[in-house]
Amino acid sequence: DVKVTQSSRYLVKRTGEKVFLECVQDMDHENMFWYRQDPGLGLRLIYFSYDVKMKEKGDIPEGYSVSREKKERFSLILESASTNQTSMYLCASQRSIYEQYFGPGTRLTVT
Amino acid sequence: SQQGEEDPQALSIQEGENATMNCSYKTSINNLQWYRQNSGRGLVHLILIRSNEREKHSGRLRVTLDTSKKSSSLLITASRAADTASYFCATDGGYNKLIFGAGTRLAVHP
Numbered sequence: 001d002v003k004v005t006q007s008s009r010y011l012v013k014r015t016g017e018k019v020f021l022e023c024v025q026d027m028d029h030e031n032m033f034w035y036r037q038d039p040g041l042g043l044r045l046i047y048f049s050y051d052v053k054m055k056e057k058g059d060i061p062e063g064y065s066v067s068r069e070k071k072e073r074f075s076l077i078l079e080s081a082s083t084n085q086t087s088m089y090l091c092a093s094q095r096s097i098y099e100q101y102f103g104p105g106t107r108l109t110v111t
Numbered sequence: 112s113q114q115g116e117e118d119p120q121a122l123s124i125q126e127g128e129n130a131t132m133n134c135s136y137k138t139s140i141n142n143l144q145w146y147r148q149n150s151g152r153g154l155v156h157l158i159l160i161r162s163n164e165r166e167k168h169s170g171r172l173r174v175t176l177d178t179s180k181k182s183s184s185l186l187i188t189a190s191r192a193a194d195t196a197s198y199f200c201a202t203d204g205g206y207n208k209l210i211f212g213a214g215t216r217l218a219v220h221p
Contacts, residue, residue, distance in 0.1 A: 045210075048207075099144060
C-alpha cells in the first residue's frame with residue numbers, strides 16, 4: 001500500500017510565524033502536490049513537483065514556497081503565516097499520469 | 112480554476128438506497144477520476160474512467176462518462192452508513208495535475 005504521511009494532523013501558529021509542513025511518501029513516486037481545502041471551494045493546488053529540486057506553481061502559490069531535496073519528501077513553507085492561511089492542507093503523490101494518493105491532511109490554524 | 116462541478120452539493124439517503132452524484136466539466140479530458148473523503152481525512156481514489164470508456168464498475172460503484180455532454184455520474188448501490196463521506200470528481204488539468212470540484216456531501220442514515 002502506498003503511504004503518504006504528513007508531519008502534523010493539527011497545528012496552531014501565530015501570525016507572522018514561519019511554518020513548515022512536511023510530506024513523505026514511500027512509493028518512489030515522481031510527482032508530489034500540495035493542496036489547500038476550504039469549505040465550498042474544494043481542493044486548490046498550491047504547488048507541485050515532478051522531480052527532486054523541481055517545482056511548479058499551482059493556482060494559488062502566493063504566500064507559500066516549497067522544497068523538494070529528496071524524492072520522497074515535499075515540504076510546504078508559509079514564509080509569514082497569516083490568518084487567511086488557516087485551512088486544511090493536503091499532500092498527495094502520484095506515479096506518472098495515474099491516481100493521486102493523499103496524506104491524512106494537516107489542519108492549520110493561524111491566530 | 113474549477114473544472115468539475117458536482118451536483119447535488121449534499122445528498123441524504125437511507126441505508127440500502129442508491130446514491131447518484133453527477134459531475135460536469137468544461138473542457139475536453141483524457142480521463143476523469145472519483146475520490147472519497149471521510150470527514151477530516153485525506154482523499155481516497157475510487158475509480159478512473161478514460162475518455163474512450165462509457166461505463167466502469169468497481170464493487171458497488173458504477174461510473175458513467177458522457178464526453179458529448181461533458182458529464183459523469185457516480186452511482187453507489189445499496190448504500191451503507193460507512194459510505195457517508197464527501198465525493199469529488201477530478202479531471203486532468205495537464206502536466207499530471209488534477210482539477211477537483213467542490214464535492215458532494217453524502218449522508219447515509221441507518
